[in-house]
Amino acid sequence: SEPQPAIAAFAPRKFVTRRGPDPKQERSARTRLLVLTAASELFAEQGFRHTSVKDVADRMKMTKGAVYFHYPSKEALAVAVVEEHYARWPALLEEVLTEGYGPLETAEQMLARAAVSFRDDIVVQAGARLQIERPHIDAELPTPYIDWTELLASLLVAARDEGQVREGVSPEAAARSLVSAFFGAQHISDVLRGRADVVERWTETSELLFHAIRA
Numbered sequence: 232s233e234p235q236p237a238i239a240a241f242a243p244r245k246f247v248t249r250r251g252p253d254p255k256q257e258r259s260a261r262t263r264l265l266v267l268t269a270a271s272e273l274f275a276e277q278g279f280r281h282t283s284v285k286d287v288a289d290r291m292k293m294t295k296g297a298v299y300f301h302y303p304s305k306e307a308l309a310v311a312v313v314e315e316h317y318a319r320w321p322a323l324l325e326e327v328l329t330e331g332y333g334p335l336e337t338a339e340q341m342l343a344r345a346a347v348s349f350r351d352d353i354v355v356q357a358g359a360r361l362q363i364e365r366p367h368i369d370a371e372l373p374t375p376y377i378d379w380t381e382l383l384a385s386l387l388v389a390a391r392d393e394g395q396v397r398e399g400v401s402p403e404a405a406a407r408s409l410v411s412a413f414f415g416a417q418h419i420s421d422v423l424r425g426r427a428d429v430v431e432r433w434t435e436t437s438e439l440l441f442h443a444i445r446a
């Protein structure tokens with residue numbers, strides 16, 4: 232079937248490059264990514280409060296100035312890490328949509344691949360921990376869960392319109408349940424196993440929930 236129209240919540244942002252690469256800009260972009268990765272490692276390992284800008288600089292073997300050049304504060308670093316966490320999902324949606332699944336399988340694939348990211352991607356792991364610690368972060372962080380809920384609800388409405396959803400199942404309620412279950416599964420896996428078994432744990436829950444949702 233035709234790939235689903237990209238869902239507004241994760242509509243892939245199209246960047247149009249107007250000119251060729253600029254070495255100075257490239258070097259700066261590379262350093263910015265190194266700062267984000269070092270900060271993500273520390274935020275994921277020891278949390279926001281116990282991480283200092285100096286820790287990030289030391290982890291990169293650079294000066295604090297080099298970090299401050301890119302991010303004016305530890306709070307700005309946390310915002311950038313959480314924003315980078317959420318930036319993963321539009322890219323993932325583009326990848327899944329090119330594979331031409333129907334809407335229900337697109338939802339399954341998105342969550343299955345997100346579980347792999349929660350296992351392997353330090354920026355995703357750091358973003359998740361920062362969202363838990365948001366009451367202690369004096370900065371405007373994106374509101375958690377709503378984009379995933381919107382994406383899954385849109386996909387499940389499309390699936391219902393194609394007769395793929397069990398009679399009586401509300402797409403919106405199912406979307407909220409999938410988000411709650413995924414959040415819980417990855418959190419429990421993190422606490423008990425450092426997310427070593429998050430893919431297996433999510434697979435088990437996903438099979439049960441999509442069995443209940445599918446017509």
Ligand SMILES: CCC[C@@H]1OCC(CO)=C1C(=O)O
Nearest residue numbers: 359362375376379410413414
């Ligand atoms: C896909 C379920 C929701 C997802 O799980 C962990 C987390 C981090 O806050 C999420 C979010 O904010 O969307």
